[in-house]
Amino acid sequence: xxxxxxxxxxxxxxxxxxxxxxxxxxxxxxxxxxxxxxxxxxxxxxxxxxxxxxxxxxxxxxxxxxxxxxxxxxxxxxxxxxxxxxxxxxxxxxxxxxxxxxxxxxxxxxxxxxxxxxxxxxxxxxxxxxxxxxxxxxxxxxxxxxxxxxxxxxxxxxxxxxxxxxxxxxxxxxxxxxxxxxxxxxxxxxxxxxxxxxxxxxxxxxxxxxxxxxxxxxxxxxxxxxxxxxxxxxxxxxxxxxxxxxxxxxxxxxxxxxxxxxxxxxxxxxxxxxxxxxxxxxxxxxxxxxxxxxxxxxxxxxxxxxxxxxxxxxxxxxxxxxxxxxxxxxxxxxxxxxxxxxxxxxxxxxxxxxxxxxxxxxxxxxxxxxxxxxxxxxxxxxxxxxxxxxxx
Numbered sequence: 001x002x003x004x005x006x007x008x009x010x011x012x013x014x015x016x017x018x019x020x021x022x023x024x025x026x027x028x029x030x031x032x033x034x035x036x037x038x039x040x041x042x043x044x045x046x047x048x049x050x051x052x053x054x055x056x057x058x059x060x061x062x063x064x065x066x067x068x069x070x071x072x073x074x075x076x077x078x079x080x081x082x083x084x085x086x087x088x089x090x091x092x093x094x095x096x097x098x099x100x101x102x103x104x105x106x107x108x109x110x111x112x113x114x115x116x117x118x119x120x121x122x123x124x125x126x127x128x129x130x131x132x133x134x135x136x137x138x139x140x141x142x143x144x145x146x147x148x149x150x151x152x153x154x155x156x157x158x159x160x161x162x163x164x165x166x167x168x169x170x171x172x173x174x175x176x177x178x179x180x181x182x183x184x185x186x187x188x189x190x191x192x193x194x195x196x197x198x199x200x201x202x203x204x205x206x207x208x209x210x211x212x213x214x215x216x217x218x219x220x221x222x223x224x225x226x227x228x229x230x231x232x233x234x235x236x237x238x239x240x241x242x243x244x245x246x247x248x249x250x251x252x253x254x255x256x257x258x259x260x261x262x263x264x265x266x267x268x269x270x271x272x273x274x275x276x277x278x279x280x281x282x283x284x285x286x287x288x289x290x291x292x293x294x295x296x297x298x299x300x301x302x303x304x305x306x307x308x309x310x311x312x313x314x315x316x317x318x319x320x321x322x323x324x325x326x327x328x329x330x331x332x333x334x335x336x337x338x339x340x341x342x343x344x345x346x347x348x349x350x351x352x353x354x355x356x357x358x359x360x361x362x363x364x365x366x367x368x369x370x371x372x373x374x375x376x377x378x379x380x381x382x383x384x385x386x387x388x389x390x391x392x
């Protein structure tokens with residue numbers, strides 16, 4: 001097989017990149033190790049920034065999102081027994097959209113297949129030849145080996161993907177921070193308690209109330225990073241959720257059957273540079289953020305935009321500057337998002353320390369909700385920094 005860009009990974013970064021390249025007349029093949037059913041049904045959060053929503057609209061990817069997505073014009077912070085609302089619309093003129101990542105994946109896969117794009121499922125990439133002007137990607141499918149020749153490789157295969165290992169030792173550096181806590185996340189068949197997200201800072205630990213639809217709640221609890229999910233029965237989960245969400249101005253949570261639960265350890269990571277020779281990293285393969293700031297999916301889409309622009313310029317004008325500067329161009333936004341995600345995490349989670357930190361957190365939260373400048377800073381970052389104008 002032969003293509004201009006071989007894209008490894010059918011997550012948001014790889015699929016959006018493939019579609020954006022198609023709009024510019026650049027061919028690609030998406031290679032995914034898992035089945036189509038698996039990637040379309042793995043549950044992921046979905047808070048879409050204003051710029052991400054705008055890009056999907058311009059790129060023709062927003063039809064179902066417009067029907068089923070939930071527009072959120074604010075967010076609620078609950079601490080010290082009271083709830084405070086941050087009004088995004090008033091502070092920024094913008095909003096965010098709640099639309100699950102798995103639905104984005106379904107939408108873009110359907111669009112790529114409708115456009116006769118090539119997406120190879122159940123195809124494992126086990127080797128790549130990078131020391132050449134025409135890289136070769138070696139794949140294994142149904143026990144048979146094959147290869148794809150290309151001009152460039154886009155490594156969009158996630159934090160645990162193999163593409164980074166194809167670069168020589170020492171060519172890429174990973175800067176990371178591990179947190180001593182994780183999130184116990186549950187999906188429950190119960191109406192959300194609020195039409196907007198509720199972030200809770202409680203003496204027992206952080207909690208978050210989100211949603212997937214008007215009938216499905218997504219709820220999170222801070223737990224130790226390596227906690228055993230077997231210790232958390234459904235009854236214990238609901239009991240702890242009620243304790244952390246209780247306040248003098250709150251409405252009790254709606255209970256319902258828990259259909260999914262898991263624990264995810266939190267960490268921050270950045271790979272630098274985000275490229276080696278003709279291989280370029282995007283999405284979780286390049287960086288990880290704690291989910292507190294709701295930035296992972298949006299940062300993956302930003303990478304796809306930047307890489308699509310650079311590749312399109314190369315094919316349209318034989319201009320290599322944007323490709324050479326890809327890592328440098330992405331870095332400022334990545335580090336701003338890393339900072340915002342770390343800040344939100346450190347402000348809300350119960351730390352393994354003394355009461356000094358607990359009181360400092362409460363003072364910080366109080367400052368944010370009662371300061372016009374503080375609330376605006378949070379709102380601007382939550383709804384998302386703008387993308388540069390794309391070429392759609």
